Amino acid sequence: MHSPNEQQLLMKRCLELASIGLGKTLSNPMVGCIIVHENNIIGEGFHAAYGNAHAEINALEDVKEKHLLKDATMYVSLEPCNHTGKTPPCTDALLASGISKVVVAQRDPHSLVSGKGIAFLRSAGIEVTEGVMEEEAAFLNRRFICFHQQKRPYIILKWAQSENGIISGSNGQTLAITGEESRVLVHKWRSEEMGILVGCHTILNDNPQLTVRAWSGHQPMRIAIDPNGRIPSDHSFFSNSASPFLLVSKKWRDGIGTRGEQLLSSSDKVLPMLMEHLYRNNILSVMVEGGSKTIRQFVDAGLWDEARIGIRENLFLQEGTAAPEIHGVHFHQETTADGKWFFLKPLKEVASHVF
Secondary structure, three states: OOOHHHHHHHHHHHHHHHHOOOOOOOOOOOOEEEEEEOOEEEEEEEOOOOOOOOHHHHHHHHOOOHHHHHHEEEEEOOOOOOOOOOOOOHHHHHHHHOOOEEEEOOOOOOOOOOOHHHHHHHHOOOEEEEOOOHHHHHHHOHHHHHHHHHOOOEEEEEEEEEOOOEEEOOOOOOOOOOOHHHHHHHHHHHHOOOEEEEEHHHHHHHOOOOOOOOOOOOOOEEEEEOOOOOOOOOOHHHOOOOOOEEEEEOOOOOOOOOOEEEEEOOHHHHHHHHHHHHHHOOOOEEEEEEOHHHHHHHHHOOOOOEEEEEEEOOOOOOOOEEOOOOEEEEEEEEEEOOEEEEEEEOOOOOOOEEO
């Protein structure tokens, strides 16, 4: 067996492979796998798209000299499945391959797996090591884990603000705070999530398309909270040529196209009902893009898992709507030509930053 340091190095490669599937495997997790004979990687694979072969199968197929498998070790970033879904169980393929050792980063939180794959392998005489780079693996699949453990989508809050904390005009109108490089970055982020959510004021003020255009990738569901049915039917939100949409309102709307659905909800129950509806419809993640009132609803409800806040340095606005105040822990940063994006997570037990 490899040393702990060697195991971490090999598992890091699995995580690198797994990350290639970001935005492509929805609603499945991202998984990477390598097969090691002595000190050589003889096979690699990752889960490339929903419904396609899993990482373990791709890694096994990548091995050219199959006779080496009986003396090889498989490293995989997530517990192999032991049930039939879109594809057959990976555990059966592992057993048939002759591999005798498997190293797993973390257990799969899905109720159909959740330790069953590891138990099956061990019962078949395969040596299984767990927990190698578990924290890193869990972070990579944080959307998938949140969905299955908390029974709701992973919520990302996103906004841009001036250096003195202004997010929009006094009447909620959009301000040109960031530029083209940040726009491309945001479109990339959209392609990585299953839904984009805005409030009715954002729709009315900006008539946004809420689609991925400056990047190539998945088109997320568009979600609008419109309690009083104020969004006109000719707005871009109801376009039949774009991605599917979900309208959340306490009024039924006719003539809004065929690519969408409606969720009727009273204003005081809107977020709990929305989370339940999205969970039932297998929406793993949602990016909340505004406006400030809608973002504050999520903040006040404690319903967020990540915040991405763009700050345009040296931009000071005399008046406008203040950005939401949020307490979180800074864990990542991305710098563009037009500002800096700070990533926060709500860990209360660690000293927090306030934006």
